[in-house]
Structures are given as structure tokens and as C-alpha cells.
Amino acid sequence: MPEAEAAAAVSGVVVFTDIVGFTEFTAVQGDAAANELLTAQEQIVGEELPPGARVVKELGDGLMLWFPEPDAALSTCLTLMERFERHSEQTMQPLWVRMGMHWGRQVRRRDDLIGHDVNLASRIADQAGPAELLLSETTHACLTHSIAADRFEEIGPVLMKGIPNPIRLFRALPAA
Amino acid sequence: MTHRRHAAEEPLRLKLEGATVLELITGSGKIEVVADGEPGVVTVEGMRPPRRGRYRRSVRREGKRWIVHPRPGSRSLRAHCPPGLNVTVSTRSGGISLQGPLGEVRAAAGSGRIEAAEVESLEARTRSGRIAVRDCEGRARLGVVSGRVLVERAGAVALLAVSGKVQLREIAGKVEACTVSGSVQVQAEGEDDISVITISGNVKIQLPLEVHPRVEAKQMSGKLRNDLPEGEDVRLRLRTVSGNIAIGSV
Numbered sequence: 001m002p003e004a005e006a007a008a009a010v011s012g013v014v015v016f017t018d019i020v021g022f023t024e025f026t027a028v029q030g031d032a033a034a035n036e037l038l039t040a041q042e043q044i045v046g047e048e049l050p051p052g053a054r055v056v057k058e059l060g061d062g063l064m065l066w067f068p069e070p071d072a073a074l075s076t077c078l079t080l081m082e083r084f085e086r087h088s089e090q091t092m093q094p095l096w097v098r099m100g101m102h103w104g105r106q107v108r109r110r111d112d113l114i115g116h117d118v119n120l121a122s123r124i125a126d127q128a129g130p131a132e133l134l135l136s137e138t139t140h141a142c143l144t145h146s147i148a149a150d151r152f153e154e155i156g157p158v159l160m161k162g163i164p165n166p167i168r169l170f171r172a173l174p175a176a
Numbered sequence: 177m178t179h180r181r182h183a184a185e186e187p188l189r190l191k192l193e194g195a196t197v198l199e200l201i202t203g204s205g206k207i208e209v210v211a212d213g214e215p216g217v218v219t220v221e222g223m224r225p226p227r228r229g230r231y232r233r234s235v236r237r238e239g240k241r242w243i244v245h246p247r248p249g250s251r252s253l254r255a256h257c258p259p260g261l262n263v264t265v266s267t268r269s270g271g272i273s274l275q276g277p278l279g280e281v282r283a284a285a286g287s288g289r290i291e292a293a294e295v296e297s298l299e300a301r302t303r304s305g306r307i308a309v310r311d312c313e314g315r316a317r318l319g320v321v322s323g324r325v326l327v328e329r330a331g332a333v334a335l336l337a338v339s340g341k342v343q344l345r346e347i348a349g350k351v352e353a354c355t356v357s358g359s360v361q362v363q364a365e366g367e368d369d370i371s372v373i374t375i376s377g378n379v380k381i382q383l384p385l386e387v388h389p390r391v392e393a394k395q396m397s398g399k400l401r402n403d404l405p406e407g408e409d410v411r412l413r414l415r416t417v418s419g420n421i422a423i424g425s426v
Binding site: 159 | 201317319336338373376
């Protein structure tokens with residue numbers, strides 16, 4: 001690994017989020033309602049991010065998040081899912097956020113993070129459905145036992161665009 | 177010996193020997209699994225003839241799993257397995273056909289239709305393509321970005337979809353469906369709760385006449401029509417932003 005790259009490399013969990021149906025919602029309810037939805041997402045994420053974690057960047061209606069370690073990443077994302085669902089139920093604003101999570105190595109590029117593991121996290125998010133949280137086998141293997149095994153469902157190996165090998169995915173379920 | 181030496185065109189023959197899962201993966205190509213094989217043996221057609229008589233990376237055993245993943249390149253695979261085997265299949269592009277009786281089934285297609293008949297339980301997802309389930313004894317958990325979904329009979333359904341018409345018929349237990357657009361029709365036996373959430377799709381729920389549901393509907397716009405007398409037999413949790421809701425008898 002080149003010295004400059006090694007110096008900029010970090011290890012952690014990258015999470016991509018995306019509001020499913022945002023385009024349809026905006027078309028039906030208008031720009032002001034769409035803006036309110038994004039504000040609600042921003043506020044909830046801001047309240048729940050633990051110390052050390054950060055919003056790397058906003059991607060339209062989606063976010064790229066970074067966490068220093070997998071347990072905190074997963075528990076935060078499960079909390080986010082629950083809060084998004086509660087918000088949707090209370091306000092009828094469909095905050096249906098899908099999420100993809102992958103633990104690996106990233107390279108810093110100014111405030112951004114790049115690299116294969118970042119791309120993989122993005123591809124995993126693409127696989128998720130509305131209000132679904134998916135994680136790679138690598139991430140699953142890095143978790144300690146603080147979250148019960150019955151809160152994961154194995155999806156199996158999935159072949160994703162641009163990723164040469166199949167990635168075994170798991171679904172994380174919110175508390176019953 | 178785990179798998180036999182093969183001549184060209186001869187199918188790969190695997191002895192299960194305690195394996196409970198068959199996993200088939202192909203980069204691009206159709207995957208078919210038929211549960212008409214002899215006990216304890218799986219045969220797989222479509223593999224490239226092995227080099228020096230052995231499949232090195234393409235066929236391997238990991239614990240209780242037999243994994244068949246032709247490399248390099250893409251192949252269409254057809255497997256014959258004993259009834260009741262658990263099967264996991266994945267293709268980047270190409271259809272998947274699963275003809276049971278099979279056990280727990282997982283199927284993922286980047287693009288391509290997924291058809292499953294006679295499975296114990298099903299986890300299926302495709303980004304673009306139709307999902308058709310003929311008979312799933314337990315829960316069918318389905319994900320589709322763009323494509324129609326038809327379930328003819330299932331114990332329960334959990335569906336996450338973006339666009340495409342959804343038809344769920346003869347569902348014995350719980351239904352949870354979340355779609356962005358595309359209509360959702362549910363014909364259920366009324367034994368368990370039904371939850372349907374959409375942004376712009378219309379929702380139609382059909383229950384036996386003697387079932388009196390508790391309707392919890394929320395809409396921002398759209399009409400609600402309920403032809404069934406309300407009661408406490410089953411809970412219908414229905415949410416739409418702009419779609420219509422209709423509740424009636426089968």
C-alpha cells in the first residue's frame with residue numbers, strides 16, 4: 001500500500017441510507033412536504049448518532065454515515081429504523097429508509113471516504129427494500145453478542161453490480 | 177470422496193452426506209432446481225467439464241452446505257435434488273425456477289424472474305423481474321424493486337416492493353406489504369393481521385364474509401370503502417398517501 005494511502009486509511013462501518021419512494025412522495029405531496037421529510041430525517045439522525053460517528057455526506061434523499069465500530073453502528077441503525085417508523089406512523093410522512101451496512105477499510109479524501117468497501121456498502125443498500133437494514137457477512141462476523149442472534153435473518157449470497165464475488169447478506173430486525 | 181470425476185456433458189453428481197443445503201451461484205444465467213432426484217444425491221447440469229478431473233474452486237463443501245459456483249464465466253444450471261432439501265440460489269442476471277417440494281429456499285436475482293412452487297419457506301428478491309409463488313407452506317418473504325408479484329398460496333407473506341402490481345391470494349396467516357406504487361390485492365383467510373402500506377398504490381383486501389375486521393386505515397387522500405361489518409376478528413392496518421382502499425368479501 002502506498003505510504004500516503006496507508007496514512008489516510010481508516011477502518012470502520014459505512015452505512016448508506018436512502019428514502020424509498022421519495023420521488024413519488026414529492027410528486028404527490030409537493031416540494032414543501034418533501035423538504036419537511038428530509039428535515040425530519042436529518043433531525044432524527046442528528047439526535048441518534050453516537051460519539052465518533054458522523055454523516056460523511058448527503059446524497060439527495062440519502063445519507064452516507066460512518067461509525068468507528070460495528071456494534072454501535074448496528075444498534076444506532078436499528079434505533080433509527082424504529083424512530084423512522086414511529087415518525088411515519090405519527091405524521092403519515094413515509095420515512096421509509098432502506099439501509100446497507102459494511103465494515104471494512106476506507107480511504108480518506110478530504111471529508112469524504114472512498115474505496116471498495118465504501119462501494120460495497122452502497123451496493124448493499126441498493127439491495128434493501130423499504131424500511132429494511134441489510135449488512136454484509138463481514139459486518140455480521142464483527143459483531144459481539146450484544147445483539148441477539150434471532151434478530152438476524154440470513155438472505156444468502158447476492159451478486160451485485162460491479163462486485164465480482166457474491167456477498168452473503170443478513171437482514172437485521174428491529175426489536176419485536 | 178465428495179464428488180466424482182466427470183466426462184464432458186456428464187452432470188456433476190454430489191453426495192449429500194449430511195449436507196442440508198445446496199447453494200447454486202452463477203454470474204449470469206438461468207438456475208433451475210427440481211426436487212425429483214434420488215435420495216442423498218444432487219446432480220447439476222450445465223457445469224463446464226472439470227480440469228484434470230476435479231472442480232477446484234467451482235464446487236466446495238462448507239459445513240452443511242454444498243456450494244456450486246462455476247468460475248470463471250457464467251453458466252445456466254439445472255439441478256435435481258431430493259425432495260425437501262434446503263436450497264439457496266443466486267444469479268446476477270437470469271431467471272430462477274424452483275420446483276419443489278423443497279425445504280427452506282433463498283433466491284436472489286439481480287434481474288430476472290423468480291418462480292417457486294411447493295416450498296416450505298421462501299426468501300426471494302429480484303431487482304427487476306416478476307416473482308411468482310405457487311405454494312409456500314410457511315412464510316414467503318419477498319423483495320422486488322420493479323416487477324409484478326403473484327403469490328397463489330402461502331402461510332404468510334412479508335413483502336417489500338417499489339413498483340409493480342402485487343397479488344396475494346389464499347394467504348393463511350399474517351400479511352405485511354409495503355410498496356411505493358402499484359396496486360396491492362390481498363385475498364386472505366382472515367386468521368391473522370394484515371398490514372399494507374403504500375404511497376400511491378390502490379389497496380384491495382378480500383376476506384371471507386364471516387370475518388369482521390377491525391379497520392385501522394390512514395390516508396392523506398384517496399377513498400376508503402369497506403363492505404364488511406367491522407368487528408375484532410382481525411386487524412387491518414392500511415396506510416396510503418394517495419391510493420384508494422377497498423375492503424370486501426372473497
